[in-house]
Amino acid sequence: MSRDMSYSGVMSRRNEIMKRAVGIDYDKFEGIGIAFDYEKMMRETGYTLEEMKRIQGSTGVGNTPLLELRNLTNLARKFSDEGKGARIFIKDEAANPSGSFKARRAANAVYHAKKHGYKGVIAATSGNYGAAVASQAAIHGLKCIIVQECYDSRGVGQPEIIEKARKCEAYGAEVVQLTVGPELFYTFLRLLEETGYFNASLYTPFGIAGVETLGYELSMEVREREGRDPDVVVCTNAGGGNLTGTARGLIKAGADNTLVVGASVNLKGLHMASDEQFNKKSFTTGHTGFGIPFATWPDRSDVPRSAARPLRYMDRYVTVNQGEVFYMTETLAQLEGLERGPAGNTSLAAAFSLAQELDEEKIIIVQETEYTGAGKHIQPQLSFARQNGIEIKFGDPREEIPGKTIILPEHPRLIKAIDLDLNKIRRSYIKNCLEINNINKVSEEDLEFLAVDTKSDIESVSRIIEELNINKL
């Protein structure tokens, strides 16, 4: 009997394909309404911190250098009020085997796949995660397929993504490339069904828990060197996993007073599934086009319940513009002698601005860097933008219009992290929870869940729900 391989046919088998490809019965953690037991899911399906350190350590992942950026700190102090200008440190995650912090996520996922007898792993990603999964699969002797959204309908690919494809192939992976569109998921499901491989999703408990070691490590390192916890940790935010895992690691280290700040590149106005706009952006990850939708509806991912829940851990959420991130990428090279990839420097640009608000004895951590190279570098990314009709100039970065201009700050004092209204984002998440679950009456359990899942309180959640005209049970 032949299976229905049409779009609707495959999509209707989504749950059974996923269950086999992830090996988690998500129903076990579900409540009746909106709520589900997140901590139980993380506990029963993830790994302990000690296990993760061992798993990652055995493949050379983790224990990356924590570097103090003294010149950058001095530069920030030039524009700070007297006594302000926190010390800026960076966790050089580019030192991981595949060149980014994603190695931590992949190490756990691929270890888990191997342990459970899968012959291969598949991941849908156009980011550094592909190379991370491919690298880990190489170590464990598993086959690997990476599914990438790469080209527009003219067949023009983002240089950054093409480079990532090359890197996956360098580790022995098969790379399936597609044009723009969310139906990539259909190809992904077909491949899972055809091969029986493990879905090394970015959003499983294994993947997210893998980042906990990053938060834990940096907290321990700062304590050892400075005798205290970091004051602020800035995480580049897209799907939310980086921030979630890091924050959980900080909590496990007991760094309860450390503020966790999310930072995304501002791509306001560009539609992520638009064929025409695909090559008008100069960042393919770490931007608001992923950051906002995943914060306001984390369960949009490729697993039924995402383990990445950024609103649960975020104290502040800021944006920086493309021109500012490129400028900071060049600054890191020119003042600190560290040539790294642009996307990973989103949180660096934010930290440079945030440091100026903080007292000078405070410590602010940028928790990642990523590798750089052909295609994935300030020069080719700006060159590609110029070819696509984007105007590049020096000026006030606040005047940048995504898709039309990239404005490099004419002076570094113009670099400013702009706060997003977290309450607005929380409200939008709660609204999505009610609408998507088709909830008319909210139970006490749901209220408690929403309060924790938005890092707020029952009163605030209740007020939002009242405003949304829903009757409380």
Added chain:
Amino acid sequence: MRAKQGDWVNIYNTVLKPEERAPQVPQDTKKVSLETWVKGFIQHDAEIGDEVTIETITGRKVVGKLVEVNPSYSHSFGNTVPEVFKIGLQLKEILFGGEDHE
């Protein structure tokens, strides 16, 4: 161009035609097909444009239209954007104060 059995090639498939695209897709994307490419070793001699079978690096057999023989990486550091060179000069001037440190 001709591909010989065993050559490393790139093949093409249309996944969804414009009318088959998902409802949530924006209008401009709905006007075009969802397309895919995958590379592998070709199983038989063929011409560009032929429907061919390849074996991918993971051992999958995939059928599709032959579009490229010996596909190569051509991404680079792009055409130099000279503005970038001004950034370091400005930063050093602000931080170290120019001539004193030359």
